[in-house]
Amino acid sequence: MHWFDGASPALLWGILAIVLAIAEMVIPGTFLIWISLAAALTAGVTLLLPVDPSFQMLAFAILSALSVSGGRLWYLARPVEAEDPLLNDRAARMIGRKVEVIEAIVKGEGRVRVDDGSWRANGPDAEVGAHMLVTGVSGSTLTVTHLPPEPA
Known part of the structure; x- marks a missing residue:
C-alpha cells in the first residue's frame, strides 16, 4: 500500500x-x-x-x-537599525557617565564605582570620593577625567 x-x-x-x-x-x-x-x-x-x-x-x-x-x-x-546601538555594549555605554573614585587614582591608576560595581580606571590623580567623567574604555578599564566645572 x-x-x-x-x-x-x-x-x-x-x-x-x-x-x-x-x-x-x-x-x-x-x-x-x-x-x-x-x-x-x-x-x-x-x-x-x-x-x-x-x-x-x-x-x-x-x-x-x-x-x-x-x-x-x-x-x-534592508538592514535592521537598532533603537539603541550600544544596547549590548556595556563598556561603550559607560562613556559620558559620572563615576565616583573608590580607590584613589595614583600615578594614573585606581578604581571607580559605576552603579553597584567597580571598574579599574586610568586618569589624572584623584582622591577617594572625587567624581570623574568616563571618556573612554579599553577592555575592562575606564579612562576618566575630572568633571568640568558646573556652569554658574
Whole structure:
C-alpha cells in the first residue's frame, strides 16, 4: 500500500509548502519560508506542466537555491537599525557617565564605582570620593577625567 498513489504532484508540493511555512512559524529561522516558496512554485510548475518526479526534484532544488539566495539579498538590502546601538555594549555605554573614585587614582591608576560595581580606571590623580567623567574604555578599564566645572 502506497500512501500517495494517484495523488496530484501539485497537491503534494502544495502540502509540503504549507508544512514548511508552518514550521517557519513554529521554529523561526527565516529560511524555511524561502524553501516553502520554492515548494509552492514547484507545485505551480507541476500544475501547469506534466513533468516527471526527477524534473520536479530538479525544479525544487533550483527554485530553493534561487529563493534562499533572493531572500538573503532581500534581508541584506534592508538592514535592521537598532533603537539603541550600544544596547549590548556595556563598556561603550559607560562613556559620558559620572563615576565616583573608590580607590584613589595614583600615578594614573585606581578604581571607580559605576552603579553597584567597580571598574579599574586610568586618569589624572584623584582622591577617594572625587567624581570623574568616563571618556573612554579599553577592555575592562575606564579612562576618566575630572568633571568640568558646573556652569554658574
